[in-house]
Amino acid sequence: DGGITQSPKYLFRKEGQNVTLSCEQNLNHDAMYWYRQDPGQGLRLIYYSQIVNDFQKGDIAEGYSVSREKKESFPLTVTSAQKNPTAFYLCASSTISGLHGYTFGSGTRLTVV
């Protein structure tokens, strides 16, 4: 079955560490997105990519980095510059038209310890 796989499900980060969240899709979608979810804040866009080797900052990109070397993969790195990284992270993909909305992964819960 086609879908999006995020890993790990839970991730713990020490102060000063960089960590990478994985996102892989087999839906043949061109566009991929990373969102951050905090209680009472809804979903906020971190980065998005519409084509391989190209990506754009979203609304809260500071302290994060991404790459898009393959159509299927869009990993997110949470760097030590992100001062408040504890949150739930969701990866999504869509066709370029976006007519059918996004397909989401099951999320990664990141906690700073």
Next chain:
Amino acid sequence: AQTVTQSQPEMSVQEAETVTLSCTYDTSESDYYLFWYKQPPSRQMILVIRQEAYKQQNATENRFSVNFQKAAKSFSLKISDSQLGDAAMYFCAYRSAIRAGANSKLTFGKGITLSVRP
């Protein structure tokens, strides 16, 4: 920039009854898509229903239907015959029909938590 507002943070409904979740949005565009997503306790985001702005007919999916008022920029979700499994957070979302760049993103409201009383 587009904004999506869900003004009610929480709602409750009796099992088998009907409930309506409100959503308003602000845009200067004429062509766009609107969505309702459900996020149960598992936190998996599930698409419930979508509406294309150029279609006047309100979308329906089984027990879920929308009341789309384009002039009022309102997009409410009606859940009929509520079931215990409908308990979740519901997000309203907007996407421009323009394909490129920042227009490709979904803009979400802050969500509403729906509880279903047995």
